[in-house]
Amino acid sequence: MPDKPSFPKPQLPGVLKGLGVTLRTAKETMFPDGLLRPPAPSRGAATVQYPHEKEEPAPRARGVITLVEDNCTACMLCARECPDWCIYIEAHKTLAPPRREGGKPRQVNALDRFDIDYSLCMYCGICVEVCPFEALFWSPEYEYSEPRIADLLHDKERLGEWFETVPDFETLEAGSEVKVKKVPR
Amino acid sequence: MTAVTDRQKLQYIAARAADARVNVELETEGMTLNIGPQHPATHGTLRIVARLDGEQVIAAEPVAGYMHRGYEKLAEVRTYAQITTLVNRIDWLGSFANEVPFILAAERLMEVEAPPRATWIRTILFEMSRIANIILFLGDMGVQLGAITPVFFAFRDREYVLDQIERVTGGRFHPNFDRIGGLKDDLPKGWLADTAQVMEKVRTFCDEIEDLLMGSEVFQQRTRGIGIIPPDVALQYGLSGANARASGIDWDLRRDGCVGLAYPEVDWKVWTHPDGDSFARFWVRLQEVREATRIIDQLVEGVPSGPIMAKVPRIIKVPAGEAWVSTENPLGEMGYYVVSQGDLTPFRLKIRSASFNNISITPWLLRGVYVPDIVTILASLYFILGDIDR
Numbered sequence: 410m411p412d413k414p415s416f417p418k419p420q421l422p423g424v425l426k427g428l429g430v431t432l433r434t435a436k437e438t439m440f441p442d443g444l445l446r447p448p449a450p451s452r453g454a455a456t457v458q459y460p461h462e463k464e465e466p467a468p469r470a471r472g473v474i475t476l477v478e479d480n481c482t483a484c485m486l487c488a489r490e491c492p493d494w495c496i497y498i499e500a501h502k503t504l505a506p507p508r509r510e511g512g513k514p515r516q517v518n519a520l521d522r523f524d525i526d527y528s529l530c531m532y533c534g535i536c537v538e539v540c541p542f543e544a545l546f547w548s549p550e551y552e553y554s555e556p557r558i559a560d561l562l563h564d565k566e567r568l569g570e571w572f573e574t575v576p577d578f579e580t581l582e583a584g585s586e587v588k589v590k591k592v593p594r
Numbered sequence: 595m596t597a598v599t600d601r602q603k604l605q606y607i608a609a610r611a612a613d614a615r616v617n618v619e620l621e622t623e624g625m626t627l628n629i630g631p632q633h634p635a636t637h638g639t640l641r642i643v644a645r646l647d648g649e650q651v652i653a654a655e656p657v658a659g660y661m662h663r664g665y666e667k668l669a670e671v672r673t674y675a676q677i678t679t680l681v682n683r684i685d686w687l688g689s690f691a692n693e694v695p696f697i698l699a700a701e702r703l704m705e706v707e708a709p710p711r712a713t714w715i716r717t718i719l720f721e722m723s724r725i726a727n728i729i730l731f732l733g734d735m736g737v738q739l740g741a742i743t744p745v746f747f748a749f750r751d752r753e754y755v756l757d758q759i760e761r762v763t764g765g766r767f768h769p770n771f772d773r774i775g776g777l778k779d780d781l782p783k784g785w786l787a788d789t790a791q792v793m794e795k796v797r798t799f800c801d802e803i804e805d806l807l808m809g810s811e812v813f814q815q816r817t818r819g820i821g822i823i824p825p826d827v828a829l830q831y832g833l834s835g836a837n838a839r840a841s842g843i844d845w846d847l848r849r850d851g852c853v854g855l856a857y858p859e860v861d862w863k864v865w866t867h868p869d870g871d872s873f874a875r876f877w878v879r880l881q882e883v884r885e886a887t888r889i890i891d892q893l894v895e896g897v898p899s900g901p902i903m904a905k906v907p908r909i910i911k912v913p914a915g916e917a918w919v920s921t922e923n924p925l926g927e928m929g930y931y932v933v934s935q936g937d938l939t940p941f942r943l944k945i946r947s948a949s950f951n952n953i954s955i956t957p958w959l960l961r962g963v964y965v966p967d968i969v970t971i972l973a974s975l976y977f978i979l980g981d982i983d984r
Contacts, residue, residue: 423809430805431743455750467757469764469782492676533679533770538778547764582781584711584899 468576470549471532475571476523477593480544483518487536487545495529496536497522523565528558543593548574599824606962609650624652629968631660638979640953644960644968651968654960656953661983669943674700674774674910677943681930682768684947685981688727688924690719690759693772698854699919699932700774703912708854712776712902717856718789718893719759719771720921721886725796726755727924728836728879728886731976732803735876738973739816744806751799754792761785774910776903786894793887800884808877817872821959821971824870831955834948835926837975840878841870847922855921860892872974879976911938925949925981949981 440446441453457464466472483500499522504514537545548571555561578589630641639660645653665684669677681696682689694716701707708716733748756766762781763769771778807813823833828841838845846864848857865881867874912934920929926948933942952975959975960968 423805423811423814427806427810430802434747434802455753467761467764469762469779470760471764490673490675492672492679531679532765532768533676534764535675535679538675579782582783582785582897584897585780586899586901587780 466549468579471534471547472549472551473571474525475546475548475575476565476568477544478565478569480542481520482542483520486539490535490539493529495526497524525563527561546575550574640979649964651960651963654957656956658982661979665984666943666945673938679770682770684984685925685978686767687730688723689767690723690769691923694720695919695921695928696930697772697774699917699930700912702917703915703934706775706904706906708776709901709904710898711900714856714893714897715777718890721890722755722759724924725883725886726752728883731879735973736807738969751795754795758789758792775906780902789894793890796887816970819871820967821872822870832951836878837952839866840874842866842868847927853919860889862889872970875974945984947981949977953977
């Protein structure tokens, strides 16, 4: 038979004890410096006054996807792997100057269109993960809500603007054998 | 155990007899009460059709399916990486725990094993999602009884746990962090030390909730002896998780059927309670949160070094075969039955989620209770609508 919890007879009624917890928390919220100091609920509270104060999101937070246009070869891997197909890519072939002196001009894909529809995006990060050319990155930026749903379709210029907000990859915990990648800037 | 049920039955019979006497003079007739599909007390779109006689429920039937998203069918046309994204959204409060059994099933078919470091981090995140999930239950139970304060405390302290999950995975609710053969990324520096501090906060929260709710006479009046599930009935309806353990069934898949997670390495205990009432379910969950903080503390101390990813091909094709893996999720036993024919996508994916079985007992359980107790009993059964409807 499993052991049954035993409840010692409480010293004071449980309701009062509960009220004590509430009062203590209220005191810690309103007077974080002690009862004799002036009240400072902005420091004691667990919340922040959002538009005026902002919390720093974690560097790995999946806020918005950003595009480095020069690295993209329009290989379409991200568009194919996207679970709800919210990436739209169009490209045309063009000739780029040769890498070495006297070489032949290279044939490359130039992006015409690279759109991500954030009204469909599930923020799974599969596109960032499958990109073999380091053209897609996560940024923890989150303030891009729109009154019109059609404006959530970000084109390649807008996706490129987010690149400034991409943080460097964090160093890893001891014992890790993963190489920390660098953000190409 | 049986003595209590007999008392419940006798009370019901006596109440019916008293009603029958009144009926001689006062003609009463039954009434059908629809609770839901949109009702704050049902945590989502669960509809309960209750047939009432006065304040007493004669028959109650849960109607699920208002949020059915067809994950089993969707999974048949999605690759394994995309399914991991989908199954995040089954039990959205403990999302990481949904990925683990699916990935383990796929790993079993592919015959790869995650390296020890990945297994340990998986177990830490698994337990953290359990804490994030059950903390909300502990606060929410108070709201269902009319106490507003506990839920604010719960939201405040759950945020510390979610922040830790976000620092590793990048998502508060939808981590999408588990991969076949390991994990997506390693832990950021300083995370393990911060986790130990957060666990300290969670333990403080458990003490606060104990003082706030469990000791309260009002809370005990509303939950003790209400909604009793005897162990044999619990087994017949296939209850699992804390609901079964609160009925005295000593069954925990972390101990009794652990595959691919680091639980055997840790010293911990399965909590059970013999009463089987709403209070017991609350008590068992509270102890489970405490136990989870102990498990995490031990795991954090000894995360082995090494790689976090086994060797797997870049394009994952799971060989033909069938595999069933279930784990002890925050809500109960959750399992995936993967049938593969060697394609990029599974041929069939059967999802066994705990909440569907846990609410299937409501017609039996709600018979004879009073209307205000419907809400407390449903709250103590603790289901997530996404977990019922999938």
